[in-house]
Amino acid sequence: xxxxxxxxxxxxxxxxxxxxxxxxxxxxxxxxxxxxxxxxxxxxxxxxxxxxxxxxxxxxxxxxxxxxxxxxxxxxxxxxxxxxxxxxxxxxxxxxxxxxxxxxxxxxxxxxxxxxxxxxxxxxxxxxxxxxxxxxxxxxxxxxxxxxxxxxxxxxxxxxxxxxxxxxxxxx
Numbered sequence: 001x002x003x004x005x006x007x008x009x010x011x012x013x014x015x016x017x018x019x020x021x022x023x024x025x026x027x028x029x030x031x032x033x034x035x036x037x038x039x040x041x042x043x044x045x046x047x048x049x050x051x052x053x054x055x056x057x058x059x060x061x062x063x064x065x066x067x068x069x070x071x072x073x074x075x076x077x078x079x080x081x082x083x084x085x086x087x088x089x090x091x092x093x094x095x096x097x098x099x100x101x102x103x104x105x106x107x108x109x110x111x112x113x114x115x116x117x118x119x120x121x122x123x124x125x126x127x128x129x130x131x132x133x134x135x136x137x138x139x140x141x142x143x144x145x146x147x148x149x150x151x152x153x154x155x156x157x158x159x160x161x162x163x164x165x166x167x168x169x170x171x172x
Contacts, residue, residue: 013103020107022081022100024074025063030096031088035073041084042074049083057083078104 012030013022024042028035046054057080062070074082081104085097 012100013107015111018019018058018111018124019075019077020104020111021075023063024076027081027084030084031093032058039072039074042076044081078108080095090134 009091012026013020015021024038025035028038029031031038042058057077059075061075063073065071070101072079081100082097085093085100088097114141
């Protein structure tokens with residue numbers, strides 16, 4: 001399987017509830033391993049690992065296999081995935097680990113760009129429109145007031161400038 005192309009990442013990395021995840025089944029396919037061995041590796045991590053990290057980065061779910069039967073499968077975050085595959089040492093595994101990192105980063109970029117719902121984007125644009133409209137209104141009012149104050153202020157400045165001007169005696 002070729003992961004070097006970002007367009008192929010979508011089949012290996014998924015967006016679920018605004019989280020970037022992959023599955024133990026996908027890891028098994030990509031790394032050429034039996035799914036039961038990947039499940040075993042994850043269970044070993046869960047036994048040896050930190051409970052909070054495990055809860056945050058691994059989730060046991062079920063999927064329907066080709067026979068139509070329910071089977072266990074782990075969903076995992078980028079951190080869970082990286083912890084799992086750090087132990088895989090083959091050349092293919094190394095290339096795939098790098099490609100997976102790119103896949104997660106690509107999906108995270110997509111989420112960052114499109115993470116807001118349409119309604120959130122609308123309210124953001126509406127807020128920006130309202131703020132700019134108020135600013136423009138203030139600028140217009142300010143310019144109108146300036147039009148009235150400018151002649152008076154310039155005349156006042158001229159009076160002070162004339163008084164501050166030092167008179168030098170003329171030499172004959």
